[in-house]
Amino acid sequence: MRIGELAARAGTTPRTLRYYESRGLLPARRAGNGYRTYDESDLKLLRQIRTLQDFGFDLEETRPFVECLRAGHPEGDSCPASLAVYRRKLEELDALIGELRAVRAKVGRQLARAERARDELAADARVPGGPEPVCELGGELR
Amino acid sequence: MRIGELAARAGTTPRTLRYYESRGLLPARRAGNGYRTYDESDLKLLRQIRTLQDFGFDLEETRPFVECLRAGHPEGDSCPASLAVYRRKLEELDALIGELRAVRAKVGRQLARAERARDELAADARVPGGPEPVCELGGELR
């Protein structure tokens, strides 16, 4: 199988496969004419890489999985190094999710505070001595 | 106040301020010798930018806040355009957090499955006919 076919079967592009090869992740045999040649086991490696990439793993983090498969194991995560990557990734995800939730909370509070301030200004404007000048900037939305 | 002092007071670098200026976000007056000159209001603008950056806002997303302050409002989020950015950011955060939690769940399941497979292999090895060959790759950890 040549590079175009493998790429298509994995839902990616030849450029991507050449890139992986340049990183030493997915080396290819060569046909007499210099064309890269792949087999079904390469497809399996590639799918492993792509799955992890979809999870947000760096290329380097997929390396233990690929090496594990190439060592003859049925699954890329049959090796301790792969499990270690899983665990590290879980920690990273938990930390990141935690940070994002903290930011979400802060932004939510800022929004609430700003809306409250705006509404209080509007209320003041309706009551005392006629409307006060309001922000004239932007805000096509709503 | 010159660029170095402003940068220090905002906990950033002169390079960053020049970058903001190049993006039209924080223009500077110039002294006779060509040096950039800033005042306290610039510090306020800069702190607004930095706060939002810390929240993960793109530089472009901070623009409405900066313009709002420059228009004379007491807070950067006193303008509708700023509130719209807050709301968009909340949606983005919710979406991102949701995706990350989904990934976290998937990775967690993969890890659990892989560990189960490993333990079953170990159990098999202890019982039937002597230890089977085990993965020899990686895994310094533990």
Place this chain on the structure above:
DNA sequence: GTAAGCCTTGACGTCGGCGTCAGGGAAAGG
């Protein structure tokens, strides 16, 4: 006077994971 420490502009480097183009050879079908 001279060294240190600020400032200026301009331009290139960084990081990851490729996309895209240029300038060729090879293979397959009519």
Place this chain on the structure above:
DNA sequence: CCTTTCCCTGACGCCGACGTCAAGGCTTAC
């Protein structure tokens, strides 16, 4: 034979928010 479609290598582009270096000018302290 010709065209199309694949393949090759090499190299530059991209994105965002700066870092870093070069080469020079201003100021200030000694």
